[in-house]
Amino acid sequence: MTTQSPLVVIVGGGFGGLAAAKELRCSCVKVLLIDRSNHHVFQPLLYQVATSVLAPGQIASPIRSLLAKQANTSVMLGNVTGVDATSKHVIVDANDKVGLRIGYDYLILATGANHSYFGHDEFAAFAPGLKSLADAEALRNHILEVFEKAEIEDDPERRQALMTFVMVGAGPTGVEIASAIAVMARTSLRHDFRRVDPASAHIVLVDLGVRPLAGFSEKLSKAAMRRLTELGVDVRLGVAVQVIDEEGVVIGSERVRAKTIIWTAGVKPSPAGEWLGTLVDHTGRVRIRTDLTVSENPNIFVVGDTASLDQDGSALPGVAQVAIQQGKYAAMSILRRVRGHSPLPRFRYFDKGNLAVVGRNFAVLQSAGVQLSGFMAWLIWAFIHIQFLAEASLRFSVFLQWMWTYISGKRAERLIIRQRIND
Amino acid sequence: MTTQSPLVVIVGGGFGGLAAAKELRCSCVKVLLIDRSNHHVFQPLLYQVATSVLAPGQIASPIRSLLAKQANTSVMLGNVTGVDATSKHVIVDANDKVGLRIGYDYLILATGANHSYFGHDEFAAFAPGLKSLADAEALRNHILEVFEKAEIEDDPERRQALMTFVMVGAGPTGVEIASAIAVMARTSLRHDFRRVDPASAHIVLVDLGVRPLAGFSEKLSKAAMRRLTELGVDVRLGVAVQVIDEEGVVIGSERVRAKTIIWTAGVKPSPAGEWLGTLVDHTGRVRIRTDLTVSENPNIFVVGDTASLDQDGSALPGVAQVAIQQGKYAAMSILRRVRGHSPLPRFRYFDKGNLAVVGRNFAVLQSAGVQLSGFMAWLIWAFIHIQFLAEASLRFSVFLQWMWTYISGKRAERLIIRQRIND
Numbered sequence: 001m002t003t004q005s006p007l008v009v010i011v012g013g014g015f016g017g018l019a020a021a022k023e024l025r026c027s028c029v030k031v032l033l034i035d036r037s038n039h040h041v042f043q044p045l046l047y048q049v050a051t052s053v054l055a056p057g058q059i060a061s062p063i064r065s066l067l068a069k070q071a072n073t074s075v076m077l078g079n080v081t082g083v084d085a086t087s088k089h090v091i092v093d094a095n096d097k098v099g100l101r102i103g104y105d106y107l108i109l110a111t112g113a114n115h116s117y118f119g120h121d122e123f124a125a126f127a128p129g130l131k132s133l134a135d136a137e138a139l140r141n142h143i144l145e146v147f148e149k150a151e152i153e154d155d156p157e158r159r160q161a162l163m164t165f166v167m168v169g170a171g172p173t174g175v176e177i178a179s180a181i182a183v184m185a186r187t188s189l190r191h192d193f194r195r196v197d198p199a200s201a202h203i204v205l206v207d208l209g210v211r212p213l214a215g216f217s218e219k220l221s222k223a224a225m226r227r228l229t230e231l232g233v234d235v236r237l238g239v240a241v242q243v244i245d246e247e248g249v250v251i252g253s254e255r256v257r258a259k260t261i262i263w264t265a266g267v268k269p270s271p272a273g274e275w276l277g278t279l280v281d282h283t284g285r286v287r288i289r290t291d292l293t294v295s296e297n298p299n300i301f302v303v304g305d306t307a308s309l310d311q312d313g314s315a316l317p318g319v320a321q322v323a324i325q326q327g328k329y330a331a332m333s334i335l336r337r338v339r340g341h342s343p344l345p346r347f348r349y350f351d352k353g354n355l356a357v358v359g360r361n362f363a364v365l366q367s368a369g370v371q372l373s374g375f376m377a378w379l380i381w382a383f384i385h386i387q388f389l390a391e392a393s394l395r396f397s398v399f400l401q402w403m404w405t406y407i408s409g410k411r412a413e414r415l416i417i418r419q420r421i422n423d
Numbered sequence: 424m425t426t427q428s429p430l431v432v433i434v435g436g437g438f439g440g441l442a443a444a445k446e447l448r449c450s451c452v453k454v455l456l457i458d459r460s461n462h463h464v465f466q467p468l469l470y471q472v473a474t475s476v477l478a479p480g481q482i483a484s485p486i487r488s489l490l491a492k493q494a495n496t497s498v499m500l501g502n503v504t505g506v507d508a509t510s511k512h513v514i515v516d517a518n519d520k521v522g523l524r525i526g527y528d529y530l531i532l533a534t535g536a537n538h539s540y541f542g543h544d545e546f547a548a549f550a551p552g553l554k555s556l557a558d559a560e561a562l563r564n565h566i567l568e569v570f571e572k573a574e575i576e577d578d579p580e581r582r583q584a585l586m587t588f589v590m591v592g593a594g595p596t597g598v599e600i601a602s603a604i605a606v607m608a609r610t611s612l613r614h615d616f617r618r619v620d621p622a623s624a625h626i627v628l629v630d631l632g633v634r635p636l637a638g639f640s641e642k643l644s645k646a647a648m649r650r651l652t653e654l655g656v657d658v659r660l661g662v663a664v665q666v667i668d669e670e671g672v673v674i675g676s677e678r679v680r681a682k683t684i685i686w687t688a689g690v691k692p693s694p695a696g697e698w699l700g701t702l703v704d705h706t707g708r709v710r711i712r713t714d715l716t717v718s719e720n721p722n723i724f725v726v727g728d729t730a731s732l733d734q735d736g737s738a739l740p741g742v743a744q745v746a747i748q749q750g751k752y753a754a755m756s757i758l759r760r761v762r763g764h765s766p767l768p769r770f771r772y773f774d775k776g777n778l779a780v781v782g783r784n785f786a787v788l789q790s791a792g793v794q795l796s797g798f799m800a801w802l803i804w805a806f807i808h809i810q811f812l813a814e815a816s817l818r819f820s821v822f823l824q825w826m827w828t829y830i831s832g833k834r835a836e837r838l839i840i841r842q843r844i845n846d
Contacts, residue, residue, distance in 0.1 A: 038567060038839040055478040062567075062837040068615040075615075077571040077839075095572045133840045144461060144485075148500040149518045192491040192498075393827055393835065400823070404816055412816065414485040416461040416500075417556045 005030045006105035006338055008331075009090055011080045012270075013040045013063040015320045016304030017110035018390075019327030021067055027335055031073040032102070034092060038062055038077055041133055042389055044320065045398075047173060049136035051180040052144065052188070052411035056133045058398050061390045083107065083275040085297050106299050106334045109286075110327060111270035113305035113318060115263055116283070123244040127261040130173060139262065141416045143181065146259050147189060148416075150196045157257065163201045164258035166249050168241050169265030170207035171215065172356040175224060177262060178205045179359035182231040187360075187409045204258070206236045206251055207265075213356055213364065215317070220364040223373035227358040241265075267318060269306040276300065281308040281315070290346035292330050301330035309347070316349050320388075325349055355381045360406075428453045429528035429761055431754075432513055434503045435693075436463045436486040438743045439727030440533035441813075442750030444490055450758055454496040455525070457515060461485055461500055464556055465812055467743065468821075470596060472559035474603040475567065475611070475834035479556045481821050484813045506530065506698040508720050529722050529757045532709075533750060534693035536728035536741060538686055539706070546667040550684040553596060562685065564839045566604065569682050570612060571839075573619045580680065586624045587681035589672050591664050592688030593630035594638065595779040598647060600685060601628045602782035605654040610783075610832045627681070629659045629674055630688075636779055636787065638740070643787040646796035650781040664688075690741060692729040699723065704731040704738070713769035715753050724753035732770070739772050743811075748772055778804045783829075 006029050010017045013035035024031045039060040048054040064075045078094030089101040115129030130136060143165075150162035165181050167174040182203050189198035205212065205228065211221040212228065212235060228235050236251055243250035248258040273280035278294045279287040285308035288294060292301045292309070304323030309316050316322045329347045336344060353367025355377070363378040365371070372380075382402065389395045401412060429452050433440045436458035447454045462483040471477040487498045501517030512524040538552035553559060566588075573585040588604050590597040605626050612621035628635065628651065634644040635651065635658060651658050659674055666673035671681040696703035701717045702710040708731035711717060715724045715732070727746030732739050739745045752770045759767060776790025778800070786801040788794070795803075805825065812818045824835060 038571060038837070055480045056838055056840060057478045057836040060838050062615070064615040065833065065837065074617045076575055077568070078575070095575050133838065137840060145500070148461060148487075152499055152501070152518050192485070192487045194497045393831070393833070397823075397835070400820075408816070410488065410816070412820070413480040414461070414488065415479055415483050415556065417479060417560060 006334075007032060007103065008106045008108065008334055009034065009102060009104035010108045010110060011035075011090060012110035012112055012304070013037070013075075014043075014110060014112050014304065014323065016112075016323035016327035017108065018063070018066065019324040020108050020110065020303065020331040021070070021073055023328045023331030024335065025070040025073070027072065027338075029072065029106075029334065029338055031070070032076060032104075033063060033067065033073065034076045034078050034080055034090070034102075035063055036077070036079045037132070038064065039133070040066060040390055042385075042394075043131070044385060044388075046130050046133070046136045047177045047180055049133065049413070050130060050139040050143065050177060051184050052140055052413040052415075053180075053405055054398060054401060055413050056137060058394055058401060059389070060133055061394065066390055080111070080275075083109075083300070085276060085300060088299070104299075106301070108301045108303060108327070108330050108334075109270075109272045109275075109306060110303045110323065111272050111306045113267040113269045116266040116268035117263065118266055120244070123263065126246060127168060127244045127249075127263040129263045130177070137417070140413065141418060143184075143260060144414055144416050147185075147193065147196070147198055149259075151193050152195075159196065160202070161248060161257035162259045163196065163198075164204065164248070164256065165201060165260045165262070166204045166206065166251075166256060166258045167262050167264060168206050168244075168249070169263065170205050170209065170212035170235065170237070171264060172213065173264040174205055174207070174262075175212055175228065176357055177264070178203050178233050179228060179231050179357070182233055183359050184411065186232070188411045188414075202234060202258075203232065204234045204236060204251070204256060206239060206241055206249075208238065208240050210238050212237070215354060216356070216364055216366050217371055220366055220371055220373055224356070224358050224364050227362050227373075231359050267305065272302055272306045276302075283308075291333060291343065292326055292347055301333070303327050303330050311349055319354075321352055322349055355384065357381050430455060430526065431529045431531065431757055432457065432525060432527035433531045433533060434458075434513060435533035435535055435727070436460070436498075437466075437533060437535050437727060437746060439535075439746035439750035440531065441486070441489065442747040443531050443533065443726065443754040444493070444496055446751045446754030447758065448493040448496070450495065450761075452495065452529075452757065452761055454493070455499060455527075456486060456490065456496065457499045457501050457503055457513070457525075458486055459500070459502045460555070461487065462556070463489060463813055465808075465817075466554070467808060467811075469553050469556070469559045470600045470603055472556065472836070473553060473562040473566065473600060474607050475563055475836040475838075476603075476828050477821060477824060478836050479560060481817055481824060482812070483556055484817065489813055503534070503698075506532075506695075506723070508699060508723060511722070527722075529724070531724045531726060531750070531753050531757075532693075532695045532698075532729060533726045533746065534695050534729045536690040536692045539689040539691035540686065541689055543667070546686065549669060550591060550667045550686040552686045553600070560840070563836065564841060566607075566683060567837055567839050570608075570616065570619070570621055572682075574616050575618075582619065583625070584671060584680035585682045586619065586621075587627065587671070587679065588624060588683045588685070589627045589629065589674075589679060589681045590685050590687060591629050591667075591672070592686065593628050593632065593635035593658070593660070594687060595636065597628055597630070597685075597687040598635055598651065599780055600687070601626050601656050602651060602654050602780070605656055606782045607834065609655070611834045611837075625657065625681075626655065627657045627659060627674070627679060629662060629664055629672075631661065631663050633661050635660070638777060639779070639787055639789050640794055643789055643794055643796055647779070647781050647787050650785050650796075654782050690728065695725055695729045699725075706731075714756060714766065715749055715770055724756070726750050726753050734772055742777075744775055745772055778807065780804050
């Protein structure tokens with residue numbers, strides 16, 4: 001705390017890590033942000049990359065250029081594999097070197113979460129999730145390819161399996177991607193095929209719960225449900241997916257043949273808990289104190305999807321706003337300590353509200369007692385999402401792209417690009 | 424020729440195949456276009472995808488949507504593996520089925536070309552070329568990654584190897600990519616790194632010939648040479664690359680350590696010649712007659728980079744304009760035959776001119792006696808390339824992107840996205 005320039009190491013360039021790094025600009029600390037990928041992704045719009053509306057570059061920015069003007073901040077492309085809390089080092093694989101040790105004075109772990117198959121890891125091969133740009137591109141390739149294959153498939157049963165899309169999980173991601181596929185099949189693709197009719201695609205949304213968008217009020221769930229039905233989405237509620245294999249899924253006791261299955265039902269946190277050997281909750285997230293540090297070590301902060309903190313009796317949700325507010329808090333907390341100021345009051349999440357989009361012209365919004373569904377909510381959704389993109393140029397570019405897609409009904413990014421493996 | 428609706432099968436959705444398909448619109452023939460990829464790529468701008476200026480979606484369009492309004496035309500995603508000229512069938516792998524047979528009345532082979540390593544196929548693993556969007560994305564990932572690795576490399580010699588880029592071949596592609604990397608390192612990346620200076624990148628352009636852009640006049644070659652030198656590109660002429668391996672290259676007798684080597688020195692045609700068992704030239708291109716058919720079979724046309732035709736004593740070059748004009752000619756020729764009209768006069772290539780860009784604000788232009796180098800040529804280059812993009816929306820989007828890159832000096836597409844292999 002009395003060092004000239006304490007080094008703050010941030011692991012992860014998602015919403016939490018980036019918010020922390022930005023909060024530490026123009027300060028007396030040095031910052032090193034380490035991420036496995038060279039870019040920050042605006043995850044709420046990943047589904048639009050998967051459905052050919054936006055290009056990967058429109059929702060992602062190089063972390064290095066986002067932080068280029070912060071002279072006190074370095075960025076490192078590397079994969080953190082552990083933390084040595086005793087000697088204050090993170091362990092990193094980078095640049096073909098395994099196990100590099102990097103010392104820190106303060107550590108912020110913002111390592112996020114990945115898909116969880118709840119013990120059914122065999123599902124993963126057939127039901128990918130949507131967490132990274134690589135996930136989104138793979139899904140885009142796949143969705144475009146099944147229509148291509150259906151066009152030249154003679155066997156009606158196999159053709160139907162190619163035209164069947166099953167989303168497991170009716171949270172915001174599941175609802176958004178199901179409705180986006182429905183809109184794509186019924187508008188953009190409609191006239192491009194000669195033998196199959198893309199509009200006959202069968203889109204199934206399954207959830208164990210009794211309503212879609214369970215994080216919203218019952219009224220908004222009902223509105224979303226009506227809209228999904230209008231879009232022709234086949235919503236199956238209160239029923240479990242028993243099997244996922246090459247042929248499709250078993251929903252309850254019914255087998256549905258499908259060549260596209262998308263998993264949005266659950267997430268598992270990064271292994272930060274294992275690195276620290278500290279207390280975790282039932283899903284594996286690190287139990288943090290109300291100052292966002294772990295009990296054994298006040299110099300280690302854990303924020304975002306990989307952290308577990310209760311507020312008013314329930315766990316904070318794994319959403320961008322929590323990660324951003326926690327990242328900022330951790331950074332401010334470190335700066336106060338470095339300057340010898342009194343600690344911040346405990347962290348409080350301020351819930352600005354919740355939004356989910358259901359196809360074209362329709363979203364649901366819930367914020368501070370306000371409940372709204374329909375076109376106005378959709379405009380607000382579009383406005384807020386554009387505003388939160390990391391760079392002004394992306395805001396402009398996404399705005400134009402949306403206008404164009406809205407007016408023309410076309411999709412700008414209908415490209416199947418398969419990278420070769422040997423690179 | 425007396426059938427109700429003769430079927431024209433076009434293999435390849437590049438410049439030649441697409442031009443042929445479009446020429447056949449609103450006619451009495453049915454058209455089936457088969458391509459391995461779902462998109463048409465505007466190859467002259469691939470290098471801008473490789474250097475993070477443009478997104479893949481900005482230079483590519485789904486073939487299916489380009490031809491959506493031609494009711495007589497179907498599109499098939501498939502990989503042609505052979506031709507049975509006797510029974511008039513093409514053999515296609517598509518939709519997990521191997522060896523599908525598709526009958527045709529007329530066949531247009533527009534199957535293009537790939538890289539040629541002139542017998543040194545062992546070079547391929549270390550010196551990729553630039554022919555597809557997948558190539559361009561892989562190269563973009565690689566170029567961004569070597570800078571990231573250099574930033575954390577302590578060994579000075581290894582750091583220099585990471586910052587060294589060798590382009591083999593000083594034709595338009597080699598010159599364009601060398602100068603684009605130079606501009607990128609010296610502008611966009613300049614301030615984003617803390618330990619290495621991207622501006623110190625060593626960019627080497629090698630050619631066996633005595634001047635760059637040998638397809639242009641000597642005067643323009645000299646202008647390009649001066650510009651390359653101003654950009655700091657190390658041009659090595661009249662010297663052969665003897666070895667390409669993991670460590671770098673051997674140029675003449677000098678070993679240059681480099682982690683990035685790009686092959687633009689030669690192309691080899693598609694195996695159309697083997698499929699047909701017909702006469703080929705020394706590079707393997709199908710020798711065609713002046714009506715673009717092969718001697719054994721007047722119903723088979725071969726166009727573009729995979730065809731070999733002399734005009735006024737020299738072989739036509741493998742450029743987009745030749746492919747486009749040949750594709751149109753083949754289509755017109757078929758329509759005349761179907762209608763029972765007299766044959767067209769022999770094919771004549773009309774050379775509209777040649778352009779190559781050398782970094783920012785500078786291009787060379789040679790057209791009908793006009794020779795121009797510098798800013799004006801660059802503006803003309805930009806104007807013509809935008810004009811030739813396949814869709815109006817792409818023209819608008821590329822125009823905006825260029826303006827933005829020009830003004831801000833930033834690159835919109837600095838993303839390392841590695842697809843997982845198991846998809």
